[in-house]
Amino acid sequence: MKPANSLLSSYGTTVFEVMSRLAIEHQAINLGQGFPDDRGPDPVLDAASAALYDPPNQYPPMMGVPELRQAVAAHNKRFYGIDVDWKTETMVSTGATEGLAACFLALIEPGDEVVVIEPLYDCYLPMIRRAGGIPKTVRLTPPHWTLDLDALAAAFSDRTKLIVLNNPQNPASKVFTRPELEAIAQLVSRHDAYAVCDEVYEHLAFDGRVHIPLMTLPGMRERCVRIGSAGKTFSLTGWKVGYLTAPEHLLQPISKAHQFLVFTTAPNLQRAVAFGLGQDDGYFDGLRDSMQAKRDRLSTALAGVGLEPAVCQGTYFLFVDAKRFLKPGEDDEGFCRRLVTEAGVAAVPVSAFYQDRATAPTDFIRFCFAKRDAVLDGAVERLARYLG
Numbered sequence: 363m364k365p366a367n368s369l370l371s372s373y374g375t376t377v378f379e380v381m382s383r384l385a386i387e388h389q390a391i392n393l394g395q396g397f398p399d400d401r402g403p404d405p406v407l408d409a410a411s412a413a414l415y416d417p418p419n420q421y422p423p424m425m426g427v428p429e430l431r432q433a434v435a436a437h438n439k440r441f442y443g444i445d446v447d448w449k450t451e452t453m454v455s456t457g458a459t460e461g462l463a464a465c466f467l468a469l470i471e472p473g474d475e476v477v478v479i480e481p482l483y484d485c486y487l488p489m490i491r492r493a494g495g496i497p498k499t500v501r502l503t504p505p506h507w508t509l510d511l512d513a514l515a516a517a518f519s520d521r522t523k524l525i526v527l528n529n530p531q532n533p534a535s536k537v538f539t540r541p542e543l544e545a546i547a548q549l550v551s552r553h554d555a556y557a558v559c560d561e562v563y564e565h566l567a568f569d570g571r572v573h574i575p576l577m578t579l580p581g582m583r584e585r586c587v588r589i590g591s592a593g594k595t596f597s598l599t600g601w602k603v604g605y606l607t608a609p610e611h612l613l614q615p616i617s618k619a620h621q622f623l624v625f626t627t628a629p630n631l632q633r634a635v636a637f638g639l640g641q642d643d644g645y646f647d648g649l650r651d652s653m654q655a656k657r658d659r660l661s662t663a664l665a666g667v668g669l670e671p672a673v674c675q676g677t678y679f680l681f682v683d684a685k686r687f688l689k690p691g692e693d694d695e696g697f698c699r700r701l702v703t704e705a706g707v708a709a710v711p712v713s714a715f716y717q718d719r720a721t722a723p724t725d726f727i728r729f730c731f732a733k734r735d736a737v738l739d740g741a742v743e744r745l746a747r748y749l750g
């Protein structure tokens with residue numbers, strides 16, 4: 363029989379799926395899964411329920427319901443001072459991942475180079491390659507995740523079409539500084555490129571840090587696509603509601619790709635997210651503060667066990683240095699397999715987030731701290747017993 367697409371078929375089962383399966387098999391506490399374990403904010407859930415019984419429940423507009431697009435524009439103005447025309451510069455996607463796919467399909471021509479910063483979200487490389495792009499990686503390494511500006515500049519060329527900027531970054535938990543963003547902006551302008559900005563963790567920057575959208579920097583308003591996510595902002599990852607902000611000349615081709623991917627998104631969920639984005643500062647500050655408290659709770663406890671935390675400036679992921687516990691010849695993936703099967707705690711190896719795992723760091727593993735305190739405490743207790 364004729365083969366399936368060779369590029370996508372080349373990707374095997376991800377280590378994330380492997381660890382989740384092992385967690386179920388061994389009844390482990392799963393801190394590898396990157397999502398919260400609560401039900402989300404009641405007011406937003408109530409809004410979704412009410413909207414479900416308030417017609418219409420048929421196909422909403424392809425670009426998204428007006429209420430949500432208006433709320434996205436207002437959110438941009440409220441938090442970042444970005445003036446947005448909701449009719450021509452906003453679009454709703456079925457999750458941020460679909461929004462990313464639409465961007466790549468719309469903006470990348472075969473042979474275009476795309477700068478990505480690793481460790482990276484695992485969907486970037488397959489989607490970029492399937493769109494015909496050639497990834498050019500810039501590497502961050504734990505524990506400090508410092509951006510090498512010389513390496514960044516070397517990754518750009520006359521063939522660069524765009525950079526994918528994940529800020530705050532999953533999984534490195536890095537919040538990019540203004541000087542770093544200014545360097546990125548200069549390179550984007552110099553090489554006549556675009557920036558697809560995955561900013562789904564925009565409200566999860568810790569320790570007084572301020573999330574700065576690249577779009578707010580001089581010269582970037584016309585070159586940036588900004589992507590947000592209800593899944594991360596409202597701890598409702600299963601809803602798959604994303605939202606894009608972009609200048610009209612970029613959003614037009616992106617919307618054409620979007621219409622042939624999913625066309626549209628559940629209308630009651632869109633209307634509930636519109637309500638959610640309009641909540642007062644107490645909600646957004648509370649989300650940040652509660653996640654920061656969970657980070658502190660887990661990092662302090664793991665340090666007490668001997669797993670030294672790497673820098674964690676945002677998101678809800680924490681890397682720890684496992685070097686002292688690795689057996690001879692064991693790497694981070696082997697250690698994670700041992701933890702889930704013998705200690706009953708699932709984590710994810712850092713090397714899984716790099717394009718070339720053969721040269722990636724192999725001493726660090728990742729935990730997700732967006733879990734109930736009792737779950738975090740239970741995981742630490744198991745690790746303490748196992749690691750002694």
